[in-house]
Amino acid sequence: MSVRTTRAARPLRRGLLGVAGLAGFLAGWQLVPALGLVDPQYLPYVTDVLARLSEQLVDLAFWRRLGATMTSWAIGLSVATCAAVVLGTVVGLAPPLRRATHTTVEFLRPVPSVALIPLAVLMFGIQRQAALVIIVYASFWQVFVQVIYGVADVDAVARDTARSFGLTRRERLTHLVLPTALPYLMTGLRLAAAVALILAVTAEMVIGNPGLGRMIELSRSAGDAVGLYALVVVTGLLGLTVNLVFRFVERRALSWHQSVRGEETG
Amino acid sequence: MPDRTLLRVEHLRKVYESTTGGVEAIGDVSFTMAAGELVCVVGPSGCGKTTLLKCLAGLLRPTGGVVEMDGAPVTGPSPAMAVVFQEYGRSLYPWLTVRGNVELPLRHKKLSRAQRRRLVDDALDAVGLAHAAPSHPWQLSGGMQQRVAIARAVAYQPEVLIMDEPFAAVDAQTRADLEDLVRELHASRRMSIVFVTHDIDESVYLGQRVIVLSSSPTRVQEDLAIDLPPERDQIGTRALPRFTHLRTHVYGEIQRARRGRAIAPRPAP
Amino acid sequence: MPDRTLLRVEHLRKVYESTTGGVEAIGDVSFTMAAGELVCVVGPSGCGKTTLLKCLAGLLRPTGGVVEMDGAPVTGPSPAMAVVFQEYGRSLYPWLTVRGNVELPLRHKKLSRAQRRRLVDDALDAVGLAHAAPSHPWQLSGGMQQRVAIARAVAYQPEVLIMDEPFAAVDAQTRADLEDLVRELHASRRMSIVFVTHDIDESVYLGQRVIVLSSSPTRVQEDLAIDLPPERDQIGTRALPRFTHLRTHVYGEIQRARRGRAIAPRPAP
Amino acid sequence: GCTDSDASAPSEQTSGDLRKVRVAALPITETAALWGGIKAGLFAERGLQVEVLPAQGGAQAIPALLNGDIDFAIGQPFGAFRADLSNLGVVIIGNYASSYADGDDINAVVASAKSGIRRPADLAGRRVSVNSLGAAGDVTIMAAVERDGGDPSKIKFVEVAFPDAPAQLAAGNIDAAWVPEPFVTQLRSRGDTFVVAPYQAVVPGLTTLTTITTADRTEKDAKLVEDFSAAMKRTLEWAGDPANETAVRQAIKDNLQLPPPVADSVRLPAFGWQVDRSSLQRLAELAQKYQVLDRQPDLDRLVRQR
Amino acid sequence: MTTHPGRIATTPRRRGVGPRIAAGLGHALGLPTLLLVAWGLAATRATNRFLPGPAAILDAFVDTWVGPAFVEDVLPSLYRLGLGVAASIVLGVAAGAVIGLTPWLRELLEPLLEFLRAVPPPVLIPVVMLLLGITDTMKVVVIASGAVWPILLNTVEGVRATDSVMTETARSFRVSRWQRLRFLVLPAASPRIMTGVRQALSVALILMVISEMFASSAGLGYRIAYFQRNYLIAEMWSGILLLGGVGVLLAVAFGLVERRVLRWYHGIREVHRA
């Protein structure tokens, strides 16, 4: 019956709407230079940018650089996430620890990663590790804060239940605290993924190790606006892809959660 | 009758502190309970039954007085105890299936997979939810959720079982079945049970003792031994004149508990 | 007896879709209800009572069949209707006080501040919670929370009141008081009331009609007119032989409804 | 089909006897001399295998230099001045590129047509962009304005990266921009006004890029510094030879992915290894005069050319 | 029916104000002091030009920031920061609530937002500059464009996660759209929103710095970049120290607001085994 079709139609509709949103944006962009709001020399036409992009897509060198950037991104994000989940859980579960570390955390969080680049270079030279330090530092806090809040969000009755049945600390952690914090963690991850991507690119721009960021910097210093925006579009598309993956994971991991199931029955 | 004292509650007092001032939920409650007993607790709404249970279970720290279990003060939840919460909906974990919820507390018992499975299946069967095992709690009706919470406590096979209005959301017939299940757990496994209910007939039918709490300040208004024969059944026992007599007595006590409060109202804070 | 048809339910069917397959909560239910009637709905746990109420209230879209109110199909919640949910704890907003919770739905009625205040005070008084107005819901006991939910519906002064096991968590005496409150709202304000309960005595005592639902597939097993005198009181009415007769009849019907299920068990979805 | 634009890049010669050297340089057209020299095998002749690392200026290169991650860096003299003032132990071992004493210079201040600015003195009270404040750009502009009779303290300097400057100039966010080639040509061709070439006007033939390393390395590894110096000297001579211009421009195309017309038309600086102490001295004096530096670097310590 | 008299309200035991403040300060300053001492000790043993000891940085701090620089560089930066944060809260919560409540809108915008979110601000700034000029507005826009994401995302997720029974309650009582927003959706999402705001505060500080690294000639961020380029390492760290200090102050202020907004939320948790 209609059950199947509606279920199959939903992702399709979602996809179509999303594409429509993007298309609207691109059309708006095309209009800005077309209407003369900005000289096309500085903000080129979308059509030109996409044409350049399609040229890049068949260039192996482009993929190699993309690979370099994504490798930094993936390593940095994983390290930051693991550290943040562990530390965030520990700190979030122990109120005294939370109070004691509060000032230090708040002090360290706003330190801009770009200001740490010289230090990173001093420690690791002009290499990927220097970029990784920056990526990990910036994305760590995104997950950390979310985990701290998420871990504290455990329902009072649910916690009493776990305690009364004598669940061990570890069981409580895996079966109660982490599922409760999972929606927060997913948001933190999505935030961190974007931040890590931004910093992977920025670090390459500033430090100069190979990758998309260096290509952006090269296009920039050559005054090649079309090439520059083609690469900007690539970073945007990367962010989009990463988000699609996280959404997919979320829909499976959080199928029980109101935010996901609400849409199934609503 | 078993004699070893299981629970000793003395001058228990509990005040909920909050930034806006304290609320005294329990004034001064004392009683003891022997191992293997089935005690029902009744009392007006808001008199502190849930609070009392939480203190017994070691989930709340009393403001004053003593709660002792097996001679040692209760400082935290004991592994020999299981609780069925009044807010059954929130005590089930939405991320686990019904089976997962029931199985969860068994994980840290040293049981084989097959044993665990059998315990879960038996418990779900006993509450009539064998078919719902793969569902999630939020896919169940209120009464079904409540029965999952009961199944979880049953599967856990505790020595002490604490139940807070566990049958509030189920229909009359299911309720009767579950009452018999509780009696049967008590009789066959020698489980000690504390059972809070609002149904006076239920308290008399189930209990070996009924404790009536008064409110404001919460005290033990009456501690009544139920001298009905240990073998009970839904039709026969409820038809006994003694049963009617006892239930009328309890009813009167609750009335008194409520009236007493109404007569001597304390000024609002 | 009022004659205008308020609700018309015809061949109502509701299937909950989920990724693991559909669950048929209601099979085929048809009945009508006149304006100003007080109808009680009873049935085994999980038979679809809550689902039915949500369809009546316009909160769920039926999978099949028709729900009409005042001759027009129900497409969404009507402003003339108030609902007391079975999951009372989750239907109260923890960030509002008790007063705030009761007052919230009144905000879009054109009322002066003083009128609103009076309505809230009256409603809280009626459920015996006048003193709890400044507390937050999570500072209340389960029964008190449920009474807040009732007070909210009462203060709203709806034409149609839908209540889903509203007295499950309160003690016997309070329950009796609230039952009389419902009858009195029905009589004095000519409110139409749909009332789901598990207590068979309560359904007979309250209702002008009792609808018994069967489960699997959910149908109307019995639609019983309660021919007790309109003036009822807790002691006298319940002592009438007709009362006993009716309650025995309803009890038997529920037994049949359940047996039907036991004989032909539904395969798990 | 697929292409691989990296394939045309110079494959680095690998040979067991060559000593590995890491050099940081800005990814700008001037670095073409170095790239070209490497490709031409001028470093291999001296037993060096050079790896060029793109660094965004001294802030990144000098830490890497100090911790030994890189051996040499090519950068603006101000980076070396400041490092010297902070006692970082950095030394200049040679020149790299200079501006022209006459003819078209490699950079200039260009004003937008609508600003009405014609001469350096007009810059007073206007917004002028430089790529980095507190460096050769603003110092020489201030000197040029003062020399033309304007008040240098009235100029409002704004930091705008070179590539962004034309757009900002067109948008009217700034009145004039100090930019290098190819932007000077680009702006002039669209009708903006050439105001002054501040280097040429103030210190003709000013050093723009120098080769630096640490004092420590000159002492502990004199052999390396000597070999590298010799190879650099040879490379810069090679690059300055008009006969090799095509090779140099090819290096730009290979390494910067500039569109060929741009790569063929950019103006290259004057390459040369000989440090022009007097021009550095003059720059440092001006910097102190305009309070960009509060002291003068110790050129005796800083310049260590063999 | 009988009314229930109120329960005894005992005045809560209050510790004296003095000890409470002392305990608070102890928690706030204990670990930082410890770290500072450790760092100081480490600095005396091995000196590194790029990691000076706390004494040197403190000296530089006093020299650099105490005086007119505070008025010229720090205050304008903080002003822009304030505007940026306010703009991102308003925008993030408003847009987040609308997007969270409207599935089709979310489906329409989500890819676009994810796309924009991934664009690094350093490449974005020149474009914003082109459209808005080298003005304070430009910097505020840059700050808001980065800080809005944590708030937006958290609001969307918080709004989506509103308990179904609570939503049905509001619907059944025909609570109007606005009131539903004000009394249900926003409070229900407020724990998430506050998480987002907390994150946004530090992101905004970072972007304040980044926005001043372009087309600026004053400001805290400009100073830090300037010091860094000029190897005034102690001064640079003193700028970062100031930044951290601002971060801590913001967190304290935020904590006060949060305690008010989420009083109910913390109240629910407060009871348990103090």
Ligand SMILES: Nc1ncnc2c1ncn2[C@@H]1O[C@H](COP(=O)(O)OP(=O)(O)OP(=O)(O)O)[C@@H](O)[C@H]1O
């Ligand atoms: N969200 C849901 N998703 C899937 N199935 C559901 C959902 N809600 C209810 N059901 C199923 O629908 C059936 C009827 O549920 P409903 O809540 O209407 O029962 P009920 O008559 O109110 O029971 P109770 O008396 O126990 O409250 C049950 O079998 C239940 O498992």
Ligand SMILES: Nc1ncnc2c1ncn2[C@@H]1O[C@H](COP(=O)(O)OP(=O)(O)OP(=O)(O)O)[C@@H](O)[C@H]1O
């Ligand atoms: N978290 C809390 N904070 C403040 N007061 C509370 C809290 N929990 C309960 N109380 C108060 O304590 C008293 C006793 O509550 P309790 O839940 O123990 O009652 P109860 O006997 O279980 O009632 P019911 O039968 O309605 O469930 C009530 O007056 C209630 O308002």
Ligand SMILES: [Mg+2]
């Ligand atoms: Mg209770």
Ligand SMILES: [Mg+2]
């Ligand atoms: Mg129900």
